[in-house]
Amino acid sequence: MAQQTSNIAALIPAPKADIVVQDLGQPSAPGAGEVLIRNHAIALNPIDWKRQSWGMFIESYPAVIGADVAGTVTEVGPDVTAFKKGDRVIGFANSFTGGNKYGAHQTFTLAQAFATAKIPASLSFAEAATVPTGVSTASMALFDVLGLPLPGTSSSPSTPSKSILIWGGASTVGFFTIQIARLAGLTVFAAASPKHHAKLRSLGATEVVDYRSPTAVEDLVAAAEKAGTPITLAFDTISTAETLTATAKVLSVSSGGKALSGTSFVHTTPWPETLAVVEGIKSEQVRGEQLWGRRKDLSAWLYNDALPKWLAQGGVIPSGHRTIPGGLSGIQEGLDQLKKGVSGEKLMVEI
Ligand SMILES: NC(=O)c1ccc[n+]([C@@H]2O[C@H](COP(=O)([O-])OP(=O)(O)OC[C@H]3O[C@@H](n4cnc5c(N)ncnc54)[C@H](OP(=O)(O)O)[C@@H]3O)[C@@H](O)[C@H]2O)c1
Structure with a gap:
């Protein structure tokens, strides 16, 4: 059962329109092979502003986009054993073909277990959120x-x-x-x-x-x-x-x-x-998005096997980041800044 709580989302209401923040009601329950993540940090990528400005990889509106989340697992799908409620994780969220419930720009995101990795206690959610798309x-x-x-x-x-x-x-x-x-x-x-x-x-x-x-x-x-x-x-x-x-x-x-x-x-x-x-x-x-399809095997190796070790042992360290204030309401400002160009830092919001 999904929790009785609200899922606030930063959604694109129409082609080229600015983001609006809206309550979408109860989050979706995870299906087989999925986890539901309560996001605490959401990182922004150049593809996000391109999707908003150019309509790339958006089939219908309103659209909840974004790929990089860090947060806490609140619920796991029926067959998921590798994760449990309370795990601190990052997710490479498939808002490209999965639909709005898989978008990163909201409070709760559904992620596929094969694209979800546990993060060590040494990393903050904001540090960890710099990782997935990269x-x-x-x-x-x-x-x-x-x-x-x-x-x-x-x-x-x-x-x-x-x-x-x-x-x-x-x-x-x-x-x-x-x-x-x-x-x-x-x-x-x-x-x-x-x-x-x-x-x-x-x-x-x-x-x-x-x-x-x-x-x-x-x-x-x-x-x-x-x-x-x-x-x-x-x-x-x-x-x-x-x-x-x-x-x-x-x-x-x-x-x-x-x-x-x-x-x-x-x-x-x-x-x-x-x-x-x-x-x-x-x-x-x-094509990074092929990890959700043709190369699920590579995704599972990366997220479930290699990455947790690399992050814990320092083989891979997070990039620098800058948090845009305002939580989900800051996402439009973040995308506007990203469109102008950033230098060696990952922009994100924290919620
Ligand atoms: N196909 C895929 O699957 C895929 C996946 C992810 C990203 N992408 C695309 O890959 C591109 C990079 O994404 P990103 O998130 O890594 O970008 P990013 O972090 O926003 O890139 C910003 C950095 O690019 C550097 N830069 C700008 N022009 C440069 C140049 N001429 N030579 C060398 N460095 C330069 C800047 O360096 P300075 O400011 O220090 O000059 C800055 O540090 C974007 O177009 C994105 O959409 C594609």
């Missing part, structure tokens, strides 16, 4: 698109054997990809603003260059040469025509002008129609 996208990029072996499995390398460039290392996705790439045994190079370099090195990046420098490409190639490892893998988390071009150039120059076999390139948004495809380099857009 680790989900990083894991899909590394272990699905690039096909790397999972850390800790017998086929994973014991010594670093490949190098990866993370262009946009200080973005949320970049921040978590650096950490998971290191756990996967990769040597990591990154491009980010100088103010973030020390932090990204502390996460395990071997070298970080200034993405605004006119010699950024040459600096990355030189750093890889110095480390004795050509860069054959890349994840451009920003994916503008400019960053895609620069990233492709690093891959191509790093391997002597001719892409080495297995050179692969992941991007976060569709390849621009006006930009020529790079010969000899396999490129593909990552």
Whole structure:
């Protein structure tokens, strides 16, 4: 039985409309394989403002969107044994195809158990809420698109054997990809603003260059040469025509002008129609949302197995965050700020 309590939601009432906060009544009871989370921190992502402004991944209105929650389990579905009432968890909430009850921007969110992870007592809800979309996208990029072996499995390398460039290392996705790439045994190079370099090195990046420098490409190639490892893998988390071009150039120059076999390139948004495809380099857009469908197995490994250990042991640490005041009423202000751009911080609300 769902609890007799109100579910207050920040919903988008109509296409392109501002968010309104409304009581949706009693929250839905979790079905098989689901948990109901009483959210305490809800993190915002660029896709949230894009969905609001452009109508992407919204089938009908009013719409409750958002993907990243941290809170307390209040109820579990009939067959769920891995979680119990009172567990502190994060959820990667499927508001893309699941419907409003799976949206993050509300007091109670239904999450699939395979996309829910217990969090250690050492992390606040706000710290933990910075994690889901970042680790989900990083894991899909590394272990699905690039096909790397999972850390800790017998086929994973014991010594670093490949190098990866993370262009946009200080973005949320970049921040978590650096950490998971290191756990996967990769040597990591990154491009980010100088103010973030020390932090990204502390996460395990071997070298970080200034993405605004006119010699950024040459600096990355030189750093890889110095480390004795050509860069054959890349994840451009920003994916503008400019960053895609620069990233492709690093891959191509790093391997002597001719892409080495297995050179692969992941991007976060569709390849621009006006930009020529790079010969000899396999490129593909990552789709984090596939963890709710085609790659449920990868999601279960990440959320139920790897992530709780990484968070408890510090193998993965949360990104910096800034809480927008006003609880659910602050979400519109947060999305407006995110649309203008943020620098090395995750925006969120706490309720
Ligand atoms: N396909 C998917 O499944 C998926 C999943 C998640 C996100 N995404 C998309 O991926 C993109 C990144 O998302 P996010 O949440 O990680 O973004 P974010 O955290 O909001 O990114 C902000 C950061 O990007 C950095 N940045 C901006 N322009 C840059 C450039 N030209 N080169 C290097 N760094 C640059 C900024 O650095 P400074 O301010 O320090 O300059 C800032 O720290 C968004 O477009 C998002 O919609 C896609």
